[in-house]
Amino acid sequence: MSEPVRILLVDDQELIRVGFRLVLESEPDLVVVGEAGDGESAVAEARLLRPDVVLMDVRMPRLDGIRATERILAELPQTRVLVLTTFDLDEYAFGALDAGASGFLLKDAQRAELVGAVRAVHRGDAVLAPRVTRRVIERLGPASAPPTGPDPDVVLTERERDVFDGIARGLTNAEIARELFLGESTVKTHVGRVLAKLEARDRIHAVILAHQWAQAARPGENG
Incomplete structure (x- = not known):
């Protein structure tokens, strides 16, 4: 134990x-x-x-x-x-x-x-x-602010984008694992790669980046 x-x-x-x-x-x-x-x-x-x-x-x-x-x-x-x-x-x-x-x-x-x-x-x-x-x-990074760092659609694999989506929704590793039918250790590995590729400080920063990139993809909603 x-x-x-x-x-x-x-x-x-x-x-x-x-x-x-x-x-x-x-x-x-x-x-x-x-x-x-x-x-x-x-x-x-x-x-x-x-x-x-x-x-x-x-x-x-x-x-x-x-x-x-x-x-x-x-x-x-x-x-x-x-x-x-x-x-x-x-x-x-x-x-x-x-x-x-x-x-x-x-x-x-x-x-x-x-x-x-x-x-x-x-x-x-x-x-x-x-x-x-x-x-x-x-408070930490308005969704209306221009996204910074690498584009997730460019640098992430399809599976890493799935994991990134889970992070953006506030899911834990265990919840992401259940949703994607993966082992929790596998998800943890993917999370580490996602943070590194997006140059995110931590998961909270990754959430901010996800919302910024999502807003950037819908420019008409900002005006």
């Missing part, structure tokens, strides 16, 4: 940390190794515990989640940060994505969403709450 995913909970509200701990530790493959109530403590705990995943609040005393995310990822690039926010228009959450977080989740997410998100970012997927994907695209 593989080692459980080691999680650090960061939130300035103790009751929220308690609730998340109860949900996460009911899963056999997840374990909470530590907690922090502010950004400074989060950085210190991450440095000490080296967690696989950090669930990071954004609005906290001493040091906010954006700065904490930057510092943790600078020291621990293998650690994944999943940002937690109360509001889907929270500019702080967008800032955390800029800082290198693997995505964000709303605090009112259902139990299965929370557990699934932790597992997804640990596998290397990006996680965006579906109802905020459009806002993320608008």
